[in-house]
Amino acid sequence: MTQGNSEQEPITVVDNRKIDPETGEIREPVVAADTAAAGPGPDLGNGVQTDTLADTIGGELAERTADLQRLTAEYANYRRRVERDRKAAIDTAKASVVTELLGVLDDLDRARAHGDLESGPLKSVADKLATALQKQGLEEFGSEGEPFDPTLHEAVQHEGSGHDPVIGIVMRKGYRFGDRVLRHALVGVTDGVSDLAATPDQPSEEASDIDADTSDR
Template sequence: MTQGNSEQEPITFVDNRKIDPETGEIREQAADNGAAAEPAPPAGNGAQQTETLADTIGGELAERTADLQRLTAEYANYRRRVERDRKAAVDAAKASVVTELLGVLDDLDRARAHGDLESGPLRSVADKLVAALQKQGLEEFGSEGEPFDPTLHEAVQHEGSGHDPVIGIVMRKGYRFGDRVLRHALVGVTDGVADLAETADRPTEEASDVDADTNDR
């Protein structure tokens, strides 16, 4: 039995006490539960992840900025279109009202031609009405001596050859509101000064040719 006991492994004791019985100090442990501390990740991986995250954020920011710019441009175009449509509607309404008053202006022109607007309260009313309509944008056209324009004038009679037509007589004034022609002017067309001068010179030239032929004979 003594030989058998001598061949057994020796018994060892591990002192797990946290306080040293001799010194009374707390013992330091290398690691919790005997596990070794894990090594810290390499510094290069963290920098690469930060760079990738920055690229992702930068791309998303650029995309959101482009969307915002596109929405801003669309809204600006929408506001301009609405403002243009609103102005066109207002101008159309004004032109409609002014067109209804053209007959009144014709009556005032006839009264002025007969001398009925030389003095009195009617003259004041006529002047205020014309001034108010002109302030809104009404313009009259068509007067004697102006070049004939078929887009503005309607010729009801014509005298002369018609090479340089001008307005000879105005039978009814024309009116426009901004760029819109409300009514064409009724006019009589005649030849311009250049055509009249050319016509006047022709007999003199023909007489000179006749005299030259006579002298040659």
């Protein structure tokens, strides 16, 4: 044998067992020095660097935050819409019930006009009913001297020139529930105080003219 053949390279044995046979403990993986030094960050074993992973997590977090904010805004709008619809349904139901009681209020007004509600148990019942309906939001309108409003009043008769129309007589009261008009007031319209005050002046002028003509004769 030659000297070159007799000299063999040393054999290196690498123990890749994950459990130490002597102590029974789990061994930590050995990372090569050149692998640890390569790249901007340590390799996680699947080819993804820590910086890239941080960017990915940050992007997903921002996306989830935007989704949560959008969902919160949609839920708040939904709650406001449901509350608005619920209130509208309650007001509609109340207005329907109150409308059925307007005939009773008309009967009580007629009884009051005849003096039947000046005393006695019927007066107490009428006052309690009116108070209860007012607490629910019922309002009456239409009284003598108020300016005439065609959106609230229905005129069945009209006296005067109509320059400054006001309510002269109320034949039936009007009622509204909140912003909703349940019934228009049935009224008679006449001229306002300014027109009525100006009307008597004309006969006076005509009378003075007649007197002047008489004196000239």
